[in-house]
Amino acid sequence: MQRRAAPSPTLIIALLVGAAFVMILNETIMSVALPALILDLEVSAATAQWLTSGFLLTMAVVIPMTGALLQRFPARTVYLMSMILFCSGTLLAALAPGFTVLLVGRIVQACGTAVMVPLLMTTIMTLIPVERRGQTMGTISIVIAVAPAVGPTLSGLILGSLSWRWMFWIVLPIALVALAAGHRWLRVPSEERRPTPIDYVSVPLSAVAFAGLVFGLSLAGESSGGGGVPAWVPAIVGATAMVLFGVRQVRLQRTDGAFLDLRPFTYRRFSVSLALVVLGFMALFGAIIMLPLYVQDVLGRSALVAGLVGFPGGLLMGLAGPFVGRIYDRLGARVLVIPGSALLCASLWGFATLSAASPIWAVVVLQMVMMLGLSMMFTPLMTDALGVLPDWLYSHGSAILTTLQQVAGAAGTALFITVMTRASASSGAPDLPGVRAAFTVAAIIAVVAVAAAFFTGRRPAPAEPVLVH
Secondary structure, eight states, rough: OOOOOOOHHHHHHHHHHHHHHHHHHGGGTTTHHHHHHHHHHTOOHHHHHHHHHHHHHHHHHHHHHHHHHHHOOOOOHHHHHHHHHHHHHHHHHHHOSSHHHHHHHHHHHHHHHHHHHHHHHHHHHHSSSSHHHHHHHHHHHHHIIHHHHHHHHHHHHTTTTTTHHHHHHHHHHHHHHHHHHHHHHHHOOOOOOOOOOTTTTTHHHHHHHHHOOOHHHHTTTOOOSSSSSTTTTHHHHHHHHHHHHHHHHHHHTTTTOSSOGGGGGGGGHHHHHHHHHHHHHHHHHHHHHHHHHIIIIISSOOOHHHHHTHHHHHHHHHHHHHHHHHHHHHOOOOHHHHHHHHHHHHHHHHTTTOOOTTHHHHHHHHHHHHHHHHHHHHHHHHHHHHHSOGGHHHHHHHHHHHHHHHHHHEEEEEHHHHHHHHHHSSSSSSSHHHHHHHHHHHHHHHHHHHHTTTTTOOSSSOOOOOOOO
16 A cells, blocks of 8 residues: 655645634634624623633633643644534534524634644644744744734624624634645654643643633723622632642643643743733734724724724735744844834824824724734744744743733733723723723833843744753
8 A cells, every 4th residue: 555645844834824814713703793793692792792702711721731732642633623623613603592502612612723823833843944934933923913803804794794603604614624634634744742641730720820810801801890700809819820830830840740831931032032922912902902992983983994994904914924934034033023013112102193083094004014013023033932942842832822822912902991991081981082091001011012122032043941940
């Protein structure tokens, strides 16, 4: 029997990027659809919001587990498991007779989505030689940043003529094709697995820690000041569990049995790059939530226009990613990250000066500048962060990176909404003073990012960790 030829790394990466793009798109695709869902399912706005918050919470719980999963199972097995969960959740959501089943479908979707980005990052670091990693990692920016930005645009286009269920029916056949393609072609050669026993204390600690932090941040961003759980309760519970989780991982690391190995933090470049990625994602997700509010409530435009405003910037980011990666491969991170953070800072200060009479093209231009700046930051930073790690830490490093992106997204959303609500002159409703205040705070945070950008490294090279004993 003739042995089947191994697929090329380009085909494997393309398959993973396509699947991850479709899955990450679902993080924000519900945002524009909430008014239609509230009407059709007869639920309140606070209840409907859980279709997005529940997705983010599930991602925050599952992603920390991916480091252990990727070391225990082959990439093909993890991919197929991820796609089966995502397809099942998508079908369940499309057929949902009511809100509860729809929420369950979203949670199942999130379980599959959470595994995909760490799998993509780990596979790139395994298959691609050092001199081409920047260019290849540029494709990840298409997935991680462009997909959430395009989600509201796609949602607005679908809802313009079709039911909200079509957001799932359109995605399902694409996901099934990705599942079949992965079953046929996905085989990652030379995988090194270091299976460790699952620590049954770390699993619940991880779930409580990350879910508590994201839930607390999400509650802090809600404008309603009525009853319910105060935001500080889950935040404190999550922070406490996080400390206990960290202490336990450090102890387990001594015998290479950590559920989520924290040794990537002992690499200076990883920690600096991670901090800048967190600041960038706070700005990205904050802008994703604030710009539609500004366009609809301040400028008085439609939901479709609000969704389309973000499309040019998302497209620009996707196109710029591979070029940024090539520059990184030649010149290193600092030459990109410093001007990128400056563009981010300038765009956020520009948003803070918008008025009720600003032309829509000015909003589009500022959003494009912001997305270009983030593109110049994310690709080199993620490559720099993972490039300094030894191969046996790739899966844990990518899990840490992806988990903190989710926490940063929730933190950015909560911070922007909270500042806007408190600065609003109309009892918490979105208005110009509130929007300006939120973007001013974001711009101040971006100033910190500009300062931190000067501490980024040049081309990544193997380095010894500064271990803390």
